[in-house]
Amino acid sequence: MGKLDGKVAVVTGGGSGIGLGIAERFAEEGAQLVLVGRTQARLDGAAEQLGGGAIGIAADVGVESQVKAVFDRLERVDLLVTCAGGAVFGTIDELPAQEWKALFEGRFFGQIYACHHAVPKMSDGGSIILCSGIAAAAYVPEYSGGAALCGAVNALGKNLAVELAPRGIRVNVLSPGLVEGTDIKNNLPPEKLAAFWESTVNAIPARRAGTARDTADAAHFLATCGYASGIVIDVDGGWTAT
Numbered sequence: 001m002g003k004l005d006g007k008v009a010v011v012t013g014g015g016s017g018i019g020l021g022i023a024e025r026f027a028e029e030g031a032q033l034v035l036v037g038r039t040q041a042r043l044d045g046a047a048e049q050l051g052g053g054a055i056g057i058a059a060d061v062g063v064e065s066q067v068k069a070v071f072d073r074l075e076r077v078d079l080l081v082t083c084a085g086g087a088v089f090g091t092i093d094e095l096p097a098q099e100w101k102a103l104f105e106g107r108f109f110g111q112i113y114a115c116h117h118a119v120p121k122m123s124d125g126g127s128i129i130l131c132s133g134i135a136a137a138a139y140v141p142e143y144s145g146g147a148a149l150c151g152a153v154n155a156l157g158k159n160l161a162v163e164l165a166p167r168g169i170r171v172n173v174l175s176p177g178l179v180e181g182t183d184i185k186n187n188l189p190p191e192k193l194a195a196f197w198e199s200t201v202n203a204i205p206a207r208r209a210g211t212a213r214d215t216a217d218a219a220h221f222l223a224t225c226g227y228a229s230g231i232v233i234d235v236d237g238g239w240t241a242t
């Protein structure tokens, strides 16, 4: 018997990378997965890989009406994990500010919209896991707006943990460090990526990037530990300890 038997788990960004790793971990524990992303074919492939009745629903999480339509299709939600989003990189003077704004629309407001529409479908025992990143706590070059976003998500999670506690809903934040094998690296031009990757790995005490499975192990803890709420977990190989 799995620890998440019979639970309905919505994972935004569940078609790839960290979100897919979490979906796999939850499916192994018996959860029924609802994957959300913009690309239906990618979601269908991931759902087939997961089995167990997993489904994919295409939606841009930065568009509230699309997020609402996802949750309108669901009778109840037990677990919500909000991994949808990407990254942009650039110095404050060079990167058009509009790009930071667009990042916030999907990756920050996407999490607000998902919580707004999921909470009415959640009952006692519900669990929300937001996704930020260690840029809130460690310097990441050319990532000022992303760092601000990560800090905002951490604050959102702590506040919601208090607000939703009387309803028996726990809220926590998963804050990954550098994670390999995901598509987010496509946001950096190849010539910058190699240097960024090498210098970052060298700065991590574990001397390696994390895997989606590493982050999924932390998400599994947050989903199953009934007394964990209001936590931000850095899964970063010790990066933020330096």
Ligand SMILES: NC(=O)c1ccc[n+]([C@@H]2O[C@H](COP(=O)([O-])OP(=O)(O)OC[C@H]3O[C@@H](n4cnc5c(N)ncnc54)[C@H](OP(=O)(O)O)[C@@H]3O)[C@@H](O)[C@H]2O)c1
Binding pocket: 012, 013, 014, 015, 016, 017, 018, 019, 036, 037, 038, 039, 042, 059, 060, 061, 062, 083, 084, 085, 086, 087, 106, 107, 110, 131, 132, 133, 134, 175, 176, 177, 178, 179, 180, 182, 183, 184
């Ligand atoms: N990898 C890292 O090192 C790292 C570190 C810290 C934080 N993070 C954060 O962790 C989250 C997952 O990233 P990842 O590394 O796993 O990258 P990824 O493989 O690119 O996963 C992101 C997923 O989100 C979906 N997505 C993106 N924008 C969306 C939108 N507006 N609406 C719906 N779905 C959307 C993408 O699918 P579609 O394109 O098909 O929509 C994709 O499946 C991101 O928020 C990322 O910023 C990653």
